[in-house]
Amino acid sequence: MLGQKESKKICEDVLLRAKNDAAEVILSFEDQSLTRFANNYIHQNVAQRNVTLMVRLLLGKKMGLATTNRLGGHGLDILVERARANAKISPEDPDYPGLPEFAQYVAVDAFDQATAGYSPQQRAKAVGTACRLTGEKKLNGSGLFSTGTNEIVVANTLGLFGYHSSTNGDFQIVVTAEDASGREQGSGWRVSDIPTESLTRAALQKAEDGTNPRQIDPGEYGVVLTPYATEDLLTMLNYYGMGAQAVLEGRSWMNDRMGEKVMSELVTIRDDGLEPEGVPMPFDFEGVPKQRVEVVKRGVVHGPVYDRITAQKMGKTTTGHALPPTMRSLGPIATNLFMSPGKTSTEAMIRSTERGLYISRFWYTRLVHPRDCVITGMTRDGVFFIENGELAYPVKDLRFTQSYVEALAKVETVGEETRLLTSEFGGQATRAPALKISEFSFTGLTA
Amino acid sequence: MQTLMNRALDLAQSAGAQYADIRVVENCTESTHVKNGVVESLNFSDSIGFGIRVLVNGAWGFASSRELTAEEIDRVSKQALEIALASALVSGEKVDLGPPVSSQGTYATPVTIDPFTISVEDRLGVLLVADAEMARVKGVRVRQGNLVLIREKKWFANTESAFTEQTIIETGGGIVVTAVGDSEVQTRSYPNSFGRQQVTGGWEMMLQWDLPGNAERIANEAVELLTADSCPADTTTTVILAGDQLALQVHESCGHPIELDRVFGSEAAYAGTSFLTQEKLGNFRYGSELVNITADSVSPYGLGTFGWDDEGVEAQSAPIVREGNFVGYLMSRETASRLGKVSNGCMRASSWNRIPLIRMTNVSLEPGEWELQDLIADTEEGIYMATNRSWSIDDKRYNFQFGTEIGWEIKNGTLGRMLRNCTYTGITPEFWYGCDAVCNKKHWNMWGTPNCGKGQPSQIAHTGHGAAPARFRNVRVGVYKQE
Numbered sequence: 064m065l066g067q068k069e070s071k072k073i074c075e076d077v078l079l080r081a082k083n084d085a086a087e088v089i090l091s092f093e094d095q096s097l098t099r100f101a102n103n104y105i106h107q108n109v110a111q112r113n114v115t116l117m118v119r120l121l122l123g124k125k126m127g128l129a130t131t132n133r134l135g136g137h138g139l140d141i142l143v144e145r146a147r148a149n150a151k152i153s154p155e156d157p158d159y160p161g162l163p164e165f166a167q168y169v170a171v172d173a174f175d176q177a178t179a180g181y182s183p184q185q186r187a188k189a190v191g192t193a194c195r196l197t198g199e200k201k202l203n204g205s206g207l208f209s210t211g212t213n214e215i216v217v218a219n220t221l222g223l224f225g226y227h228s229s230t231n232g233d234f235q236i237v238v239t240a241e242d243a244s245g246r247e248q249g250s251g252w253r254v255s256d257i258p259t260e261s262l263t264r265a266a267l268q269k270a271e272d273g274t275n276p277r278q279i280d281p282g283e284y285g286v287v288l289t290p291y292a293t294e295d296l297l298t299m300l301n302y303y304g305m306g307a308q309a310v311l312e313g314r315s316w317m318n319d320r321m322g323e324k325v326m327s328e329l330v331t332i333r334d335d336g337l338e339p340e341g342v343p344m345p346f347d348f349e350g351v352p353k354q355r356v357e358v359v360k361r362g363v364v365h366g367p368v369y370d371r372i373t374a375q376k377m378g379k380t381t382t383g384h385a386l387p388p389t390m391r392s393l394g395p396i397a398t399n400l401f402m403s404p405g406k407t408s409t410e411a412m413i414r415s416t417e418r419g420l421y422i423s424r425f426w427y428t429r430l431v432h433p434r435d436c437v438i439t440g441m442t443r444d445g446v447f448f449i450e451n452g453e454l455a456y457p458v459k460d461l462r463f464t465q466s467y468v469e470a471l472a473k474v475e476t477v478g479e480e481t482r483l484l485t486s487e488f489g490g491q492a493t494r495a496p497a498l499k500i501s502e503f504s505f506t507g508l509t510a
Numbered sequence: 511m512q513t514l515m516n517r518a519l520d521l522a523q524s525a526g527a528q529y530a531d532i533r534v535v536e537n538c539t540e541s542t543h544v545k546n547g548v549v550e551s552l553n554f555s556d557s558i559g560f561g562i563r564v565l566v567n568g569a570w571g572f573a574s575s576r577e578l579t580a581e582e583i584d585r586v587s588k589q590a591l592e593i594a595l596a597s598a599l600v601s602g603e604k605v606d607l608g609p610p611v612s613s614q615g616t617y618a619t620p621v622t623i624d625p626f627t628i629s630v631e632d633r634l635g636v637l638l639v640a641d642a643e644m645a646r647v648k649g650v651r652v653r654q655g656n657l658v659l660i661r662e663k664k665w666f667a668n669t670e671s672a673f674t675e676q677t678i679i680e681t682g683g684g685i686v687v688t689a690v691g692d693s694e695v696q697t698r699s700y701p702n703s704f705g706r707q708q709v710t711g712g713w714e715m716m717l718q719w720d721l722p723g724n725a726e727r728i729a730n731e732a733v734e735l736l737t738a739d740s741c742p743a744d745t746t747t748t749v750i751l752a753g754d755q756l757a758l759q760v761h762e763s764c765g766h767p768i769e770l771d772r773v774f775g776s777e778a779a780y781a782g783t784s785f786l787t788q789e790k791l792g793n794f795r796y797g798s799e800l801v802n803i804t805a806d807s808v809s810p811y812g813l814g815t816f817g818w819d820d821e822g823v824e825a826q827s828a829p830i831v832r833e834g835n836f837v838g839y840l841m842s843r844e845t846a847s848r849l850g851k852v853s854n855g856c857m858r859a860s861s862w863n864r865i866p867l868i869r870m871t872n873v874s875l876e877p878g879e880w881e882l883q884d885l886i887a888d889t890e891e892g893i894y895m896a897t898n899r900s901w902s903i904d905d906k907r908y909n910f911q912f913g914t915e916i917g918w919e920i921k922n923g924t925l926g927r928m929l930r931n932c933t934y935t936g937i938t939p940e941f942w943y944g945c946d947a948v949c950n951k952k953h954w955n956m957w958g959t960p961n962c963g964k965g966q967p968s969q970i971a972h973t974g975h976g977a978a979p980a981r982f983r984n985v986r987v988g989v990y991k992q993e
Contacts, residue, residue: 099966105596106602109574110572110589129554130556132558150552183597191599206779209967391543426905430900432695434694460904509908
């Protein structure tokens with residue numbers, strides 16, 4: 064780790080080189096390790112350490128960017144001069160509102176010393192237990208166990224300085240039988256919150272229960288989604304429409320729906336950067352303090368998250384959801400997303416279902432059409448037919464093509480427990496419950 | 511450089527490693543993004559770092575760092591060894607790398623015009639002129655232009671005395687236009703989906719693509735798509751796929767399932783496995799006899815073209831499907847030796863801080879005999895679909911569903927009305943059995959896919975796919991039902 068003092072010094076060294084020009088620096092430190100296993104043994108085991116500096120330099124309304132991981136020698140001089148050279152060439156940017164001013168942040172707890180110091184031997188021990196358990200059942204265990212430390216610093220020539228350090232852990236396991244599989248995942252910033260052994264046992268159980276799957280016809284089915292499947296709904300709705308840029312460009316599922324009740328009143332979705340039950344971070348990549356945003360409240364669309372550029376264009380106030388300037392075309396997105404839990408257990412959801420499908424997970428989901436957030440994808444790692452309130456038998460994987468907005472309009476019950484999951488893209492955190500949905504459209508079969 | 515690299519290898523060997531390699535990678539990327547006439551991002555990015563891979567007691571360890579100093583080389587080498595020892599605590603069969611690799615030499619991407627010699631003003635000029643052309647079309651909501659130039663220098667050494675040095679240059683560019691109507695959003699891209707076409711090569715390709723000359727056309731198409739008829743709902747018909755869409759079809763339904771690490775289960779928890787299991791090699795009909803697919807790392811402009819892979823194995827060409835029969839995998843040293851074969855040079859890492867994985871090089875459908883005009887004239891009824899918009903495939907690469915930005919109805923041998931929201935779905939071998947015509951070399955192009963995800967931690971690879979338009983019979987289309 065660099066620590067607050069050292070990282071502040073690096074940022075000051077960069078900003079000094081901007082001389083009288085306005086500039087902003089984003090420092091990102093990562094020290095990440097990941098142990099990967101397949102066929103009940105460790106086959107990949109890696110570590111990386113890196114520091115990246117990104118500078119945005121402004122000459123009036125002309126903006127240039129430069130990025131490097133060379134901190135020594137003339138690295139910082141070259142970095143700032145390249146940003147300046149790019150700014151000189153750029154036409155004026157009428158949309159950029161200028162640097163944000165000094166802000167004070169609410170400290171959020173997201174660093175755990177035990178996680179930061181987690182060793183390859185400790186990861187191997189947990190993975191070894193998982194592999195032993197799967198091996199004893201003559202099944203095949205695959206997955207990963209990762210731990211790491213991150214620091215993010217945002218500073219600018221108006222005196223803004225934000226420092227945030229965090230740790231992370233993630234355990235994923237897929238247990239594969241001849242014709243079935245089960246998967247579980249646990250994420251968190253405290254590695255001790257991840258119950259690797261019980262996750263392994265749950266994945267094992269699902270793989271055993273899933274053997275001899277039957278083929279069923281595609282069509283409309285009621286579904287009970289685990290939190291893993293619900294997380295996909297939230298992630299896709301986030302990427303394809305919870306940000307103000309998507310609304311501004313007319314491609315969001317929120318367009319023409321603001322203030323309308325388009326989902327079940329059981330559905331409440333919020334983003335809260337300060338909430339420690341997710342993966343909190345006190346400020347965004349411009350150094351703006353994060354605000355809690357009600358995205359959907361009791362089924363009513365409240366509005367997107369904003370950064371300063373979209374807020375200015377739309378006459379709103381930023382909610383602190385800016386991405387780094389190199390990702391500006393994506394616009395702001397939610398990063399610590401929560402769907403409010405309900406009062407029903409997953410078992411009760413199944414008991415109350417006469418005929419439907421229990422879906423463990425969605426896979427390879429992609430946008431088919433933006434305005435209704437129509438998504439296609441596959442089921443994976445365990446689908447079970449529900450008959451008369453019981454998991455009657457496993458079924459083979461299915462392809463679905465379904466509007467996620469309409470799916471959330473048909474929510475009948477929401478699970479009482481939530482699970483924290485980090486996205487494979489960019490580390491966004493989502494805490495999601497199980498859902499029971501009255502109708503979901505399955506459009507194809509696979510082998 | 512070589513002294514530092516040898517220091518790592520010596521340290522690893524003296525600590526008991528059976529094998530070690532080190533890669534130093536220096537990457538310089540210059541990217542530009544223009545949206546609605548505003549230069550949103552003009553970025554210069556450079557990075558350097560090294561990764562050390564060691565094999566101890568038959569188990570792997572890898573560690574990496576950005577600091578290229580003797581002290582850091584020592585720390586990271588020791589870390590890689592410690593990690594390998596931890597891997598050995600939960601080990602499988604001892605890794606066998608097969609015959610040693612001792613490649614020596616230098617390689618550089620051939621370029622006619624070095625893109626880094628083009629001034630930033632001139633680069634910006636291309637995008638701004640294209641933007642102005644798109645802006646002339648009424649009804650357009652969002653106009654975007656992208657340029658990406660990459661120069662990556664890579665040094666590789668191993669304990670088997672290999673030492674190679676490579677400079678790979680990539681040039682990428684493209685324009686995207688979005689039109690928005692009542693509850694409808696339509697996008698057109700040029701020359702390829704998702705922001706850009708990309709090749710190993712120089713500025714000569716940017717000139718050839720002629721972004722400004724195609725800007726107004728795609729803008730008009732995006733607007734026209736808003737009110738075009740929908741793709742027929744849930745029916746089976748004949749489909750002709752344009753080269754840009756077929757390239758992604760090859761990537762997803764052939765390129766990924768022939769990765770031998772997937773076959774052996776290494777990606778089971780994430781990217782998935784493969785329906786092309788070992789016993790099918792040489793014994794499985796993948797497609798019709800017109801289907802010939804080759805993996806190579808030598809084709810001009812391919813994003814999978816290089817001198818040596820990241821295990822030091824020389825670039826080469828390998829048959830994958832011949833006259834419809836499945837005959838080859840993409841292999842690493844370790845996986846090839848499990849089949850009693852030698853690597854065909856497909857290990858690639860996305861950067862210095864990632865291990866090499868089996869990745870596609872240039873996996874291409876060989877050209878056939880047809881002129882496109884004749885192929886359309888020969889088609890009584892069907893849909894011509896172009897430019898990918900959506901792609902999804904199951905974890906064994908069997909069931910797929912694609913959407914395209916645009917389609918045209920084919921009736922009685924002529925292209926007719928424009929169709930929006932085209933989708934098609936199928937099962938991989940059934941789909942390729944249905945291939946009854948492939949266009950000739952004149953219509954064949956090397957397409958770039960610079961966004962191929964695989965591995966944990968995630969790696970984004972740049973892969974190439976040569977393809978010409980081809981015809982497929984009995985394809986299910988219109989999965990997405992519309993009002």
